[in-house]
Amino acid sequence: TGELLLNSQLIVTGHSLGGSIASLFTLWLLDNIKRTSNRNKLPLCITFGSPLLGDQGLQRAVSEHSKWNSCFLHVAANKDLFPRIFTTSQPSPRCKPFGTFFFCSELGCNCVDDPEVVSMLLRSTISQVSAEEMGIDDYSGIVKRLKSRLILREDSQLGQPVLPSLRLGIILQLKAIGVEITAEVTSTIFFSSQH
Template identity: 40%
Template sequence: MEPTKDKRPLCVTFGSPLIGDQMFQQAMSQSSNLNSCFLHVASLQDRLISSSISNHSYSPFGIFLLCSDFGSCCFESPVSVLRLLNLISQLNQGLQNCDYGSIVENLYRNAICKDSDCPNISHSNLLQKSLALQLCALGFPHLLQETDMKNLVEELNKQELLKQKKRFIPNKKLDEMKTNMAKLEWYKKISKTGAGYYDRFKDHLSTADHDVVGFIRELNNYWKEMVEEAEKQPQKEGATFRTRWLYAGTNYRRMVEPLDVARYYKDGKRDYINQGRSEHYKQLEKWLENDQKSQSTGRTNNVESILTLDSCFWAHVEEALILCQKVKAAASEVEKKEAMSSLDEFEKYVYELLKNYAVSPEIFLDGSSFMRWWGEYFGIKRASYASEFANFMKNPINYKKYVEGAYNFP
């Protein structure tokens, strides 16, 4: 029968030696859902497992159900698992071939551990208490002195705290990122007195513009990690994850990517969409397109504060400016005709955005790259040029009507 796509795979091993290298282990550990799909039942007296520990090319991954004659318990931290396996191989000389059938039967019959079996060790927190009880279940009090037992608990506690600190916590980090988004929204607002936030950032004229670089870096790092995490999750969990963060990710992409475009073209580069666009932007855009609930903006009463729906809009503007220069410097009619054809396509693209109220009205600000393009393009076409787009652009009163959502496009 064909497996259901929504179900996660499950792999259970018995007495398997360590098989993954450190890079594989790190990739698995980054996704708690995927890591939990692997359960390794391992006896502390198993010679096969002990022999693989000496080879430092291998690292544990998944969840380990460690078993001994005293009981069993689970550990997920790779460092903790490796530490315990190493310690047991050093202390226990009774290594042997193990009957995992009997071990499974014992798991049904025996409780994992009892408080009364644990020596009197003081613990500063519940995590240490839990770790001590798990070590008791494996019989460590019979193998170690009380002082050594305390030291082992503290060592494992540090590893668990370090793992928790490194763990990616989307909810908490998303709240932190909202602060950076608010700062960018304020930056966008105050930039309306000039050529707009795209051109202001591209020119880097003030200290505030340089501060924005830090906000962008933190936001990009967060969303790159977010997208990577979603891609690693099994299908059902990944889809839920993407839907949950879709609005925030779309808002981020439309706010931040134009500024990445500005830096790209400021450095003299070309063809951002094919040569410079980050994969995480592509994925965020793809998820929005695939989402059944996504809807076009359509007409609205006031579009003054909207973000342009196409986060690559300014890349298209930059390429159109380059095309204008190609037309002027064309060495042949063929070259000129090709450039003009691409400019005509750009005009159609912009006009469709305008008709759908899908582009921010800040493109009409004096000195913006878009208005500079329009000036050069209209100069190439000449004053006699007429089209629905040209008729709209020739009259500045139409810009105000657009802001109010009151312009009736043919």
């Protein structure tokens, strides 16, 4: 098989088991991108409610490539069973996370990229939701809530853009995978903590 040459940014998405397929496809892309191509145009994989994929060996392989880990954003709703399906009450479950996890609930969202913290959060949040509430979450509602928190503004009163930590984290993640963030974009987009 030959190597792949990417000329533009590619975003791969998937929901539930489709997220696992999207992750595997992105791993294949990352492994087959031509070494001479623009390494700043790595693919971005965004999964919604995807179960954990792979063991400690896969987790280690992803982390050994400096930019690969930042190519994965896994969105997990607190009432969605699928991201937790392979987690157990055992202290060392077989499936291990990689990439950044974006945990969402009715109260808000949080980004976590530490694999141990991700595992702990997945295990602990499964016990906080009743069996009747667990299921497959509607991620379109989460996306709509996030979009409603996006506010466009010219600048802050200080003349410098204020970067809330979540926004700064997202910008750093995007920069890490080579997405160009212009000064105009960073000075006009603000996240609101209000609905």
